[in-house]
Amino acid sequence: MDKIVIALNGVTGRMGYRQHLVRSILAIRDEGGLALPDGRRVQVEPVLLGRNEAKLRDIAERHDVKRWSTDLDAVLADDEVSVYFDAQITATREKALTAAIDAGKHIYTEKPTATTVEGALALARRAQEAGIVAGVVHDKLYLPGLLKLRRLVESGFFGQVLSVRGEFGYWVFEGDLQPAQRPSWNYRAEDGGGIAVDMLCHWNYVLENLFGKVRGVSAKAVTHVPRRWDESGAPYDATADDATYATFELDGGIVAQINSSWCVRVHRDELVEFQVDGTEGSAVAGLRRCVAQHRSNTPKPVWNPDLAVPEDFRAGWSEIPDNADFDNGFKVQWEEYLRDVLAGRPHVHDLMSGARGINLAELGLESSAQRRWVEVPELSL
Template identity: 55%
Template sequence: MATQRLGLIMHGVTGRMGMNQHLIRSIVAIRNQGGVALANGDRLMPDPLLIGRDAGKIEALAKAHGIARWGTNLDSAMADRADTVFFDAGTTQMRPTLLAQAIRAGKHVYCEKPIATNLSEALAVCRLAQAAGVKHGAVQDKLFLPGLRKLDLLKRAGFFGRILSVRIEFGYWVFEGDLQPIQRPSWNYRQEDGGGIILDMVCHWRYVLDNLFGEVQSVSCLGSTHIPERFDEAGKPYRATADDAAYATFQLAGGVIAQVNSSWVTRVRRDDLVTFHVDGTHGSAVAGLTDCRSQARVNTPRPVWNPDTRQTMPFFEQWQEVPDTQPYDNGFKLQWEQFLRHVAEDAPYRFTLPEGAKGVQLVEAALTSWKERRWVDVPALAL
């Protein structure tokens, strides 16, 4: 058994998602476990080079996690043939330019979503990657959540029968910054900086709906900026120009209807910060990030509508938990391992840049629906 090195440029890992999910819980965790197992028995060991603008911050991050290589010169890193993969978790606005630079330098590319702020740029990057013959991928982490993997298990087992509808409730209260400190970056609420919950979350809903319940065919969406003024990291007030909530209905292949509420201005009274409720002819299930509960046709209770008496039926207790039948590793790490195998041994991989572009396509359709107050069809993506 041999160990193969894979040089990896990681850009944008001083941010919350890049640092926690991609660096610490994925690449560092993979290194600590001895690399990724390949089909021939070898181990693939990622050797990351951390690139950022703040030398002090990037050096401290590297040292804290036993990473020898770091720097601030992205152009120099791109020119080094010893590093064959480029990863980006920086700002969405910069992403198409950075991906194009990496592709032209002959790098395989992997990135956070959205892959661009508009479909034109997303498609341009996809075409560039395909023409260059490099490997490419976009993060689609929600599919690896234990809760959604359990929903997928129920679906593959035929538990739902014919799926009728899906209801997704996502969100929590993000503090404005005056009474309590903010817990999301202020740029999330400035459209000019790439903010907005439609751009952020509809990309997620595209791959979740496409892969689990049916390809998206059309959308009706209403967005809103409910909180017009917020306070930034320094406590300075600013005008919120991006949507902080979105209320959408999607028509899926096979006649499935999906209703999706996404909000940073809602207070949670449900099982988790996001819940996925699936109704089918033979059964229903509700999943959160980790747990999933089901109710079969033969176990469905018979409630009686009577508005004159207090409801005594314990609805939450009438669902059966879907057990953990296997260990569930971090979803970001699992997708990283798949992509690294794809690069090293051409293992099958389906979460490519065109799949990421589909998310941007649906974002544009949702924004058009909101602006024009109408249903918008979502055609097959033409590359």
């Protein structure tokens, strides 16, 4: 059986371990390999990379992974390794990806791809010159809720899309009363932290793939909780933003408003929800569910604060059916990317899409600092 050897860097972290190693690569391995259109299967063989030898050894033993290393250069020098994947902290990613490209490896990476748009564009140029297949994780597009939302968009259900409203977030504990459920580097700007850099990269690809490219941004990034406690229980100053409130102008005059916060308590069905309103219908999509209401069954409420509202507004919305078996979104994109590597064709979610994401994050922070609308220019190599 053919095989493809993949170096996975950052598997000791939460996302790298759970979503990329266990639920994607090992799941593909345990299914007998990657299924190809011609009926063949290509097995995947992971090589675990990281800085903590003890953690790597433990993960390898628990999951029957034969190869692991703390030496990035040695792994990249191995001709048997075809693909390098990066889920490290943002501050270390650009250097490692550059080394992998120079070693002739195909690359697949979490986002942001770099700490600056200049760095992200440099990676894209380098990958193009090297002729390798590069991909950036766009996991939100593969969520069941957003797949159903895409179905509505592509069917013309909304008519003319007018607006998009998104709410994302939850309360991340400061670390004193209860341990924080996110790593402390997320709250230090000097380590590449901040919710604007993290989430505006996501919202850029969600908006441009479902509704249209982002042409302008007005944002306010704030640090609501200035003091937190790290993994060892030591207090530290939070230097990165923990909430960003942003408005975007998209192609076609669509207005999108998305709040991203690690300082909110959830009173909605899911941790992220998007409401899309159009001339012919509206929908609300979360991680898994999507409900919609057409123009023909939209109620006609009248504002009267002196009387209780008679309508049950939620009752008039219809559940969008699955109509498919939804696999783990990270795994599905891994399979798409690996098929592109084997076929020698570009991956649709490439390093330029990653650069547009960090570009929007930078411009959002610029807008916040200058308290003004900022145009989003086209990027090119």
